[in-house]
Each structure stands twice: as C-alpha cells, then as structure tokens.
Amino acid sequence: MSPQGADLATQRGTARQQRFASVVRAGSRVTPERARSHNRVLVLQELYRSEGLSRADLARAVGLTRVTISDLVADLIEDGLVIELGLRSDARPGKPATLLDINRKGFAVIALDLSYDNLFRGVVTDLDGTVLHREHADVTGITGTDAVDAVAALLDRLVAAAKAPVLGVGVGSPGIVDDAGTVLSAPNLGWADVPLQAALAERSELPVLVANDANAAALAERTFGGAHEDAILVRVGRGVGAGLIVGGRLVRGAHSAAGELGHVVVGTDGGDICACGKTGCLETWLAIPRLQARLEAAADADTRRAALAAAGERLGISLAPVVGALNLGEVVLSGPLDLLDGSLLESAAETIRSRTMADSHGGPAVRMTTLGRDIVVLGAAVMVLTGQLGVF
Amino acid sequence: MSPQGADLATQRGTARQQRFASVVRAGSRVTPERARSHNRVLVLQELYRSEGLSRADLARAVGLTRVTISDLVADLIEDGLVIELGLRSDARPGKPATLLDINRKGFAVIALDLSYDNLFRGVVTDLDGTVLHREHADVTGITGTDAVDAVAALLDRLVAAAKAPVLGVGVGSPGIVDDAGTVLSAPNLGWADVPLQAALAERSELPVLVANDANAAALAERTFGGAHEDAILVRVGRGVGAGLIVGGRLVRGAHSAAGELGHVVVGTDGGDICACGKTGCLETWLAIPRLQARLEAAADADTRRAALAAAGERLGISLAPVVGALNLGEVVLSGPLDLLDGSLLESAAETIRSRTMADSHGGPAVRMTTLGRDIVVLGAAVMVLTGQLGVF
C-alpha cells in the first residue's frame, strides 16, 4: 500500500479534474477562464515536449508575453504540475534563466491492457510513460461481470502500488468501445454494453478512460513511436484490428468501430471460411493461430516463407484502398515479431506500393512498431495524459 | 457590371479579412481578442443553421449570457453580417423577441468548377448557396498558364456580375491541391505546381480558396446534402476521385492527395491496363468512357445491366476496406445518373455490405448525391463560408 499516494490522489481528485478540463473545443464558447485553461495546456505541452525551458523560452514558443507565462507557470507550480530545475548553466549574456520542467515523477498514470488471451496486464507509469511497476491477472475462463471485477481488482492493486498521486486510469480493451468508454461488444470477454469506464471510475474514484486496444496502440505509436500524422497501426494477434490516425487525430468512426479490419473480405478469389460466416476475411489470412497452423503444415523454409508472404500480400491488398483513399504516410504493424517482421512485412509493403498510385513520395513507409508488447498500455497512458493534462 | 458590389467588396476587403480570421485553432494561444472572435463565429454558426433566432435564443444555444450576445450581435450588425428581421409574432408571455438572421442576401460568394471536360464553370451565390448567376468558359485545348488566365477571366466576369460585396472565391480544381491552394498536379490541364490560389488572390484582390474538386464535392454533400459525419463521396467522371469526411472534417492526407482512389488496384483477378501503367485500377472498371464503351459493346439490356453491376461490384470491393477501417456511415456517389443510379449503385451497396462486418447498423447508407451538377461549386462556396465566416 501507498496511502500517501492514494490519499493525495483522491483528496485532490475533484479539484484537479476541474482545472485540467482543457483544450478549447471548437463549437464551444470561450470564456476568459477557458482561454486561460487553454493557454495553461499550451505551456504544459511545450514543457512536455522539451524539458529544460525557461519562462522566456516558453513565451517565445507559445507566443504569449513573459509576464503572462510567469503568471501561468506560477499557477502550474502551485498545482504541483511544474517544478523549477535551477539556473541554466550556459555561458551567455544576460540574467541566467531558471529552467522549468513538468513534474514528471510527481504523478503516476495507471494503464491497463485487456487484450491478451486470458490475461489482464496493468502498469504504473510516470508522466513520461516510463513503466515503474507491473501487475497482471490470469483470467482464464473468466467473463462477463466477473471479468469486470477482475479488472477492478487489478486496478486496486495498481493504485496501491502507485507511489505518487494517480493522474488517471487508461484502459485498452478488446472489442468495440464507444466515446463514453462503454464496451459495446467484446465477444472474448463476454461483454456487451458494459459501461466499463463508468464502473471503474465509480469504484476507484479516479478519472478513467477506456478505448479499444488497437486504437490505444495507434495513439502510443503516434506519441511515443513517432508515427506520421496520417497513419494506420495494424495489430495482429488472435484477431486483426487497427487504429487510424488522420490529421494527427484518432478516428472513432460512425459507430465507434473504426479500425475493425479483421472481417473485411480480401481479394476476389475466395479463401477460407471465417468464424463470422464470410469467406476470405482478412483474419482468415492473417490471424496468428491460422498463420501458425499454415507454418506448421509447411514442408520447408521456402514454403513457410511463401505462406508468410501470402499473408503479407493479403494485408497489403486490404490496406491499399485505405492508404490510397486517406493518402496515409505510414503503416505500422504490431504483433509477434518472428512472424510479422520479415517476408510478411516486406510483402505487405510491396503490395501496397504496387496497388496504389506510385506518387512522387514512393508510397507510405511500412514498418514494425518499436514499442513492443507495451504498446497498448502506453497508448492507454497517452489517453490519460491527453484527457487530464491536454498534452499532445 | 455592378460597380457598387465590386467596390464595396474591395473597399472593405482587408478589414473584413482580419475580422473574419476565426475559429480558435488548437495549438495556438488564446488572447481575449481571439476568444471574442471565436464567440462571434459561434453566434454566426447558430444563426446560419436556424434563421429567426432572438438574442435570448442565441444566448441559450451558445451558452453565453444575453448581455454578451447582445454585444456580439451589435458588432455583427455593425459589420453588416447580421440583420434584424422584426418582432416575433408568436403569442407567448413576455416581451416579444427581436428576430435576427445572417444577412444572407447581403454578400455574394463566387465559386468555380474546373473539373469538366474542356469547360470551366462558375457561379455567384448568396450565403445560402443559392445560385444567383452562372458563367462558363470553353477551354478546349487550353492548358498551362493559358488555362490559369482563362480561370482569371472567368472570375472577372463573375465578380462583375455580383450584385453584392463578394465574400470570397472558392475553386474546385481537378488534380492534387495542397493546403496553400497550389495545384501540385493536374495532368488534364497541364498543371504542375501551379499556385492557383495565390495567383487568383493577387489578380482579384479577393480571398481565394482552391481545393480538389472531389474534396469540395464532399464538403457540399456534408453541408447541403446532409451527409453523415463519417462519409465518403465518390465522383465518377472521366476519372474517379473521392472526398472523405471523417469526424465531420475533410481529410487532406499526408501529401494532400486524400481521395485519390482512381488508381488503386481492385481485386485479385487482373483487369484492363490503365493509363497509369498498372492493371485493374478502379478507373479501368468505373470511369465513364470505359463504362460507355462497354455498354455500347453490349448486345442486350441484360448484358448492359451486368456490365453496370460489375462496375458497381468493383467499386464496392475497393470501398469495403475503407468503409471497414473508418467505420463510415455513408457512401455517396456523384456522376451521370443514367449510368450510376441503378444496378451499379445497388451492386456497390450489396458488395460493401457483404464484404464488411455486418454490424448491428446494417452497414453504411449508399446513395446518389441530390446536389446534381452543382455539387462542386456548392462545395467551393462552402469553402468560402468556412474560411471567411467560420460557418459549419
């Protein structure tokens, strides 16, 4: 247990939520208070991206005057969000600057990944997304409300392990998740219309944000993986899912189901029958269990490589219209490296290039994620940072 | 000629441009001035959408107080943007309300469509998008700078025909157009890196906005056609282009080439050779010249219908991954009704449904546009309304 951390978090929770409600939304009125809140976020963003800025640096970067920045920074310091690092050591004329930084170790973020088979994983991170602590829970055979309870229990353990006030909780869940964090449908967990976000928020008394796992992964790739402003992240596992970033923003879709690529039919030459009833869905070509079965049936290395290349080609065929229509700059894959990173990836890249307009830029970059297995929890952490601090 | 209109337009042009620079962009500081400008836009938006609102109605809708709304409205009336309609006639207690409206007939918008074969078309509209005047110019065989001159000449005639101050000029051009309104590539007009927006702005001394024709059409469909917040508009003509609306916003793409669907390869069973060098591009299946050739070669009505259905199926095949990935709510087609509206449309709809996940909503609506041939100029007008007034 870490009473001081948890206490501080709940104690200051409500006040913080109000103050952090941020980012001037278009379509909404702007009162002076909102304007200031927006400017606060700008300062935080600047500090988040490049640590060791002075007030004068911030003024230049944000476009406000030094006076105003000083005022805002004083607020942020009082709230514990920003700290002074000391004087700049550079040798240059003028009064030495006082360097500032976000209080990166002063708050914790809790992030959960419910997308593994029979396993829930959770982490505690600092504001940089550095993982400080890990927990996991075996949930073999656990579904429905029991699974919700398991999430809550895992969350309790993480809250107890947090050594700093918890800024919020982010959850990457399989299935279709709406804006309010309700899991509309997650067959593997036996969930339908489960208001996970509301349930966890009530039990933990913390700000909670729930989103689809592939969408969270896309956010992580955009924030920590350096992904392009227009990119798609494809997650290959038991199923196939994707998250799309368009114009730097996550796409939600008409019915919160953006990225559901697994059951789109690929090609015009048949294929295997899918669990969904259709024939030739992307999952029948690409899902890991099917892929492994094909590899085991393969006689030699060449045959195995051909099987991987075929899967990559199918991925490319289904992505090409998306890449073309959205003019995506990057395609990122996440999943088992031993299967994806190699002829599968190369085949997908080549297929995309050959089936879209070879524009002057040579088509999108196609690569593996560098974030590894933590991609979903990192994305969940990004959700918290964005929602609570307005950062990114 | 209409000297008073043109004079007023140029005379008040610069002042208006400053005042209308609007819509608080995320990532930019908010000074009190910007905040007020944003609130002005909110008032205009409300008034634009539902005419006949009182100041008190606006206060309730926008969330500002009656006092502030009165102040903002006074500004807008002084600028000539808003007018009082008179007292509300409803019988209800209390002081009767003074109804307001945007000065819909007080300003003109000029919109051009350069996407026809050998023809430039232009219109003058009021703020509602009602077409008040039409002009066109034959440009058979005219390309390059001559074509730019032709656009400028057509624009001059439209400016002369405008009977009210011109708010701005919108242009829907074929090809790839970047954020600055430079036509990066438009083979049919012989344009490459032509700064059309800057050139027209300089010559006309009016605010000019240039965008791709299909993208403009998508904006028109979203604004005047009631299209869904997540929709794609596909324009079928000599080529095939598209405009995407995601989360209510137009998608530009990594290299300003979003919507370039024509040269995406469809299916895995070959096809005709395309002008671009690839085989089986969507254009080889769907472009009007190819389609007409196939229809003329057809022996009977059944064969013709089958040819149209085949084209629709190809369209569906290429759209299915896009619809699935973005979870689009609507697919709208624009082009010759006699060819598109019928078995082609039905076949496309059925193909999309059968190849994407049949979610609980039954897949996207698939329909023809109701805006007809004016769809591009209407979209160009929307660009002006958005850019100059912040409306929509």
Add this chain to the structure above:
DNA sequence: TTTGATTGTTAGTAACCTTTACTAACGAAC
C-alpha cells in the same frame, strides 16, 4: 568599467465576459 543583452517581476491598462439590476412588453388570473 562600461555597454548591451537577457531574464523575470511589478505596475498600470485594455478587452472580455459575468453578475446584478433595471426597463419594456406581454399573457394570465383575479
């Protein structure tokens, strides 16, 4: 030592929205 540059703060001002209070105008009830 002087000069110039830079940082951060203090004091005063202008712009913005809000609260509070008011008048005008109307329907409904007695």
Add this chain to the structure above:
DNA sequence: GTTCGTTAGTAAAGGTTACTAACAATCAAA
C-alpha cells in the same frame, strides 16, 4: 382594469485575463 409572473434586451459594476511599459538583477564582451 389591475396585479402577477415571465421574457427580452440594456446598463453599470466587477473580476479575470493578457498586454505594454518600466525596472532590477545578472552576465558577457568591449
């Protein structure tokens, strides 16, 4: 006809916000 309650719009005062102007502190370079 009078009174009451409601709605619309305006006026004055107040608080918040960010700006300009001015200044002290600090340091490098001439």
